[in-house]
Amino acid sequence: MLPEPDHAPTHISNAVRLTAALVPARYLPGADLAADLATAHGPAARTRVLLTAVARLRLAPLYVSTVLGVGLALDHLAGPRTRATIVAAHSTNVANLAQHRIWTLFTSVFVLGEPIGPLTVLPLLLLTGAAELLWGWRRLAEVFLLTHVIASCLVYTVLQEGLRRQWFGPAVVHAADVGTSYGAHAVAAALACSLPARARRVVVPAVLVLVLLPFADARTFTSLGHLLSTLIGLLAGWQLRHRPLAGRLRRPGTLRADRPVVYAFDTAGRAREALVTVLHLGEQRLIRLDDAVVAWSDALGGRPGRPYRLHDLETRDLGVADGALAGAAWGVVIGTLAGWPAFGLAAGAVTAAAVAGVHDAGLSDASIEQAIQSVPAGHAVLVLLTRPADRPRLSHALEGSGAVRLPATA
Template sequence: MSARYLPGADLAADLAAGAGPSAKARVLLAAARGLRLAPLYVAAVVGISIGIDRLSGPQVRTQIVAANSTNVANLEQHQVWTLFTSAFVLSGPIEPVQVVTLLLLTGAAELVWGRRRLVEVFLLTHVIASCLVYAVLQIGLRHGWLGREVARAADVGTSYGAHAVAAALACSLPVRARRVLVPAVLVLVVLPFADARTFTSLGHLLSTLIGLLAGWQLRHRPLAGRLRRPGAQRTDRPALYTFGTARQAQDALVLVLHLREQQLIRLDDAVVAWSDAGSGAGRPYRMHELQTRDLGVLDGALAGAAWGIVIGTFAGWPITGLTVGAAVAAAVAGIHDAGLSDAVVEQAARGVPAGGAVLVLLTSPADQPRITAALSRAGGVPRDPAG
């Protein structure tokens, strides 16, 4: 889809419109009042850490850390709850800088993406990166490349999720900021890994790469992975809007996505389509699409590999799970047509004059008048899907 779509662009526009630092601060404070998940998570981490320090000694902390580590010893014994509890336990006393950094990162992510996406990026990346590290260590131990003490090494903390959120945020920003921040977050994890090559630095590198992929998908597939509401296929009807150029249609798509961000409309799928209308012999008909929901084969392979390695870790065979998951999900993504069917989109595109474009939306009939009013101001002309 259009690279101009940025999650949280409405907040960015409000900040840009603020006249002076005080006005911008008021915008941020007003937005921060809606934060729920980020402060709750940081408070839980701080509370657990302080509770361990106040109610027990160093020996008890060591036992708690060992019991919640995502290390080879625990995961080989199928103690899979550690994949989640390890994100709430720290190996040592918490530092104020650590609290502030974690709160700023997760708070910014919640403001920009919303709570659901924050959970997906932070928690799922923490779990997936932990499983990947486990798989690498398991291979190293089986082949004698690593000492057995690695199997019981402590591996807890918030760093995997924090690195992923930082990388995804960097990838979610406008292009000029991305050119600086994306290389910066990579350098911050590549150099420590090249220097030390510990499993912790490997986890930071993997979680950063996963975060970059998540940030890319947030911009290019903002509706991917969203479950359709019950009965959506029975009650929703495609809404079609024609535009003079593909660029106008892409701008309109961005407008619709921001209406969804503001929870003003429900949106199950959105596709911009246009065609090269063949003229004369030798020029075949060609259609182009920008999709927001349907995953391609590569997207499916990456998602399947992520879920496969998690499920494989439960069974004790993470690499097998990764391989099978990637293959199966890639095949399903190539066959399955999520959201708007290709036939509906192709039919809509064929009815558009050469040089024009169509925006096809799958949404609730109750929301279509609001969408029509917004898109009419952007140059969109409603069209009867049956026409």
């Protein structure tokens, strides 16, 4: 029997169950908004849902307003020479980064090289606003700003190597490289990965074609930056769906203070649906979720010492490939600060991959294996690391999903 809920409102579990029904096997960031729109009857109700969601936007309007203000000041208050000087001072070009003017990696995202206009501001607001609605402002900031920084460092690495090998002329050293395009391309690509599977199969290839064609035609450093930003955005979107808890800070001593809570299911499909439900509870900040793992087993015909094969779906722990990509990204940034971006990229990839291979973040493999051993082969478990105060809410949200809470173990 599941424990009786003590402070979990009924409407929360109903909304989350509907979200899980819409996307039964895969977590999609922002699926709660899709569920609210699906249950709204008529255009007026859907408009109210959208307006309520838009009223919660914070980062997107603030960022676009800042870009608009800076652009209007450069267009109307600064002369052509002053404008050119400001743009050059905040460009992420070879001249600035070679002189360790690292602030340009951040200030360049607020400066536009061309005069500002409605066709510049409105698409940016719609794009970043949609991303904030689906992901929240923290994820928007991570995807937009980090991609802009990483792509700028990668372009600098390529240009530096190209100048050494005389692939480019000396004019590229002082070329202006400012604007919002790197971050915007990354957000658009990550949004494409946040779509349901049927739409994703069409939109993701289209996004790739839109950046591959200009790069194949012109092969400028700008088109290269757009291509790199799009690829990073696709990786970020994949990460948001498959490792939604990766990279989040955890309270000190979480594993020591809070024992995992385990729910058993008769099929892996039901456990995955329950995982979607729990992830959206965390997305709504209704619970504090530090880790979540679905695990199931199948028989191996009685192999001595290990009569089953363990499968798991982790939401926090990074694999070797994930670690290599993350390490390469941070390595090229740190390498740019030190003056050796290519070395930083390689060293970061190797180091992070090695650490990811031996480090077990979040729930330990031993605790997952212990949980799966407590249910018959073919069944599945959902192992969660949460605060004890959140567990009644979890049990209430998982009512009707076939979940059976197992007794606590050490």
